[in-house]
Amino acid sequence: MxxxxxxxxxxxxxxxxxxxxxxxxxxxxxxxxxxxxxxxxxxxxxxxxxxxQGSATASAxxxxxxxxxxxxxxxxxxxxxxxxxxxxxxxxxxxxxxxxxxxxxxxxxxxxxxxxxxxxxxxxxxxxxxxxxxxxGLAQNGQLSPLQQSFVDNNGPQCGFCTPGQLMTATALLANNPSPDSDQVKQALVGNLCRCSNYNAIVEAVVMAGEKQGAVA
Ligand code: FES
Ligand code: FES
CATH class of the missing domain: 3.10.20.30 (Beta-grasp domain)
Structure with missing residues (x-):
């Protein structure tokens, strides 16, 4: 890209x-x-x-x-x-x-x-x-969320700097669309850049998390 x-x-x-x-x-x-x-x-x-009240200052x-x-x-x-x-x-x-x-x-x-x-x-x-x-707020009682675990399983993080943002956008996506396909994941994550260019793994992690979520439901 x-x-x-x-x-x-x-x-x-x-x-x-x-x-x-x-x-x-x-x-x-x-x-x-x-x-x-x-x-x-x-x-x-x-x-x-x-x-x-009053004029804007750094201390307001x-x-x-x-x-x-x-x-x-x-x-x-x-x-x-x-x-x-x-x-x-x-x-x-x-x-x-x-x-x-x-x-x-x-x-x-x-x-x-x-x-x-x-x-x-x-x-x-x-x-x-x-x-x-x-x-x-994603992990509960010491347990990674299913999405976080899927990131681990699919080597979603490389340097990991973008990972929190990717996780939050993907969490919001899965809350509205529990089983997104890869195109839907790409579209949702378009505003989350990964300087390591680990996009394939990230998309796969989100798709797999959705598939597992669907299998459990
Ligand atoms: S730090 Fe907020 S969009 Fe880059
Ligand atoms: S894993 Fe390094 S920036 Fe995304």
Whole structure:
């Protein structure tokens, strides 16, 4: 896959993940935090953000409530923090990786209210009231999820840096389509780049996880 195709595919995936989301770059280059939040919060249906009044500064904070991997959390966040920064730097959930930090690679993908999103391109305040699942939330009682086990069985990870994001997108796919074929898997994972180019193994891992899921059901 060429760089141009990757970029085009990836941009398309970003839109399919959340057509209303703005890139972190767009946000940071915008007129100001307060103005951006004022426009974005109603669009995303966030009803209770306690943003400080006054001009936007790096020290402006808001208190948000969210559920992360089944655990309710109340956190004071910087208004300019991304969701990835909140997860990694404040909640110690470093399984979520930051690759490009600009909506191009998918390494930072988490599930937000059932949909895969790039956490590098979501403001933390937009997650107020949201239900978030990170890669740390997949294993239960010390047991890998069937999808994680399928990644192991099919040598899905090479360096492994893209793996958390691949897992989260594929988990969301399997929740909606329990037995996807390889074309459906490729389409779903188009926004998750693997610099090791281990795509065949990754697709096979997801297809096999779906087949096993179907066999058990
Ligand atoms: S780190 Fe978020 S898309 Fe690359
Ligand atoms: S396994 Fe190395 S980037 Fe995907």
């Amino acid at each position: 060429g760089d141009e195709n990757n970029k085009a595919d990836n941009e398309s995936m970003v839109q399919s993940l959340d057509p209303k989301q703005r890139s972190r770059r767009d946000f940071l280059e915008g007129a100001g935090t307060t103005a951006v939040l004022g426009a974005a919060i109603p669009v995303l249906g966030v009803s209770t953000v306690h943003a400080q 904070t808001s208190t948000i409530r969210l559920t992360v991997n089944g655990q309710s959390r109340t956190v004071e966040v910087g208004d300019n923090w991304t969701l990835a920064e909140l997860l990694r730097d404040q909640l110690d959930l470093t399984g979520t990786k930051i690759g490009c930090n600009r909506s191009e690679c998918g390494a930072c993908t988490v599930i937000m209210n059932g949909k895969p999103v790039y956490s590098c391109s979501q403001l933390a305040v937009w997650a107020d009231g949201a239900e978030i699942t990170t890669v740390e």
